[in-house]
Amino acid sequence: MDEFMRLKRGSVSRRHFLGVTGLGLAATVLGGGTHPFSSSALAQDLRGRVRLNSWPNYHAAETFEAFTEATGVTVELSVTNSNEEMLQKIRTGMAEWDLIVPTNYAISTYVGLGLIDELELQKLRNYNATSQNLLFTWAGQVSGRTYALPKNWGTTGMAVNTRRIETAITSWKQFFATAMGEASGKTIVHDYQLTTIGSALVSLGYSFNSVAPLELAAAEELLLEVKPHLLAIDSDYQPAMRAQDAWLTMCWVSDGLQLNRDMPEITYALGTDGGEIWTDYYAILKAAPNKPAAYALLDFLMDPAVAVREHAISGAPATDRRVLALLPEEIRGNKIAYPDEAALTPLEFGAAVTLTDPGRSELMARFKAA
16 A cells, blocks of 8 residues: 555656566556457457546556557446436436446346346456456346456445544434434445435444335435434545545445545445445446447456456455466555455345335435435
């Protein structure tokens, strides 16, 4: 982490960083020394640009630069704030993407709507199913067919500026209480019904995935009570936390790690009362304008030497044992990214029903409009 910060400040070279952190194996691919697309049939089809839709603060720019150098295909990256937003844009034709990054609970819905392709695994030479942790790959398969490959897994917790907030916050119940007290006017919640409603439900003792009308009504009452105390409803909360306009926010683990390594006073905690564990996947849209390039980019991203750089930069935990073996011990041993099993036990994977449940979507709309 110290070497990474030196790299960001420009006081050491990229070559030095890769060498001293043990990430030098990635240099051959990222530096263009190896051409990952030796297949003439695949290379012959590559052209133009590939459009990737993903999440904020989730990729290393060098990854896409290296892909373009190797293939001549440019990567156009866009971000969305929620799986609901991603789904709506695809269904309404508002976006033409090739490759998307949906979360585990959304994949079965995409398959049911015929929006993503079953993957032709023979085109993905860098993917190795046997090296994956099955806990984080199951959602990519529907009826025994593979529709998505795991990018990484993670948790949803809370980031706290401990210089500004003295209260130790270790539960979602404490999160909402602090938002209406010590952190009033300085708190952000996600622009995302799954985590905002889910965390409110957990704070009240209910399941993160509940769609029960009475339980949703209780969550709505809490969210409307906290609404006047919020700084923002926003899934891209890093800028406000870094500027100290916000002191407390709902937070995905990759953002939590990035904030903590740049500003150690910002800590990341999981709710002892529950919350979310998740896996994000790569999937190719059925209507993708450039499927050959989508397969090429996906194969590139599955290369452990490329993926290790992505994980070192974003901080999100790896699902692939080959990547874990390449990561330095200080990253693998980081308790923000890789918490003890006991901390994960209360957490739930998002359930497919939450993506399209009208009760949750209408609640979120009322909360935002209030």
